[in-house]
Amino acid sequence: MFNKLPEFSRAELALRNGQDMPDIWIAFKGVIYEVTNSRYWNRGMHYEHWAGQDLSPEFSDAPHTERVFENLKKIGRLKKQ
Numbered sequence: 001m002f003n004k005l006p007e008f009s010r011a012e013l014a015l016r017n018g019q020d021m022p023d024i025w026i027a028f029k030g031v032i033y034e035v036t037n038s039r040y041w042n043r044g045m046h047y048e049h050w051a052g053q054d055l056s057p058e059f060s061d062a063p064h065t066e067r068v069f070e071n072l073k074k075i076g077r078l079k080k081q
Contacts, residue, residue: 008032008076010054017052018044025076027054028069032076054078 013032016025024036024044035041035051044051 003077005031005074006076007079009079010081013054013078014052017050020052024051026051027078028056028066030078031069031074032078033069033072034075035072038072 013025013027015021016023018024018036018041022036023034024038024041026033026035026041040046041051049055
């Protein structure tokens with residue numbers, strides 16, 4: 001199922017930051033998630049983290065586990081550079 005998701009570039013992801021476009025997306029471990037309606041991502045920000053980017057490198061600072069992604073809608077894959 002993961003392989004059937006469309007691919008998006010980092011530039012396409014960056015536009016979905018809640019500022020440039022109304023959609024709010026985040027990426028983690030190669031998967032892009034839709035968080036537009038999440039109360040945790042108000043205007044594209046979640047604490048000191050910004051939407052529209054790959055949050056994998058920042059995850060070690062999170063006070064929660066990767067399980068938080070289980071409830072988010074997967075909408076795509078992040079293209080490899």
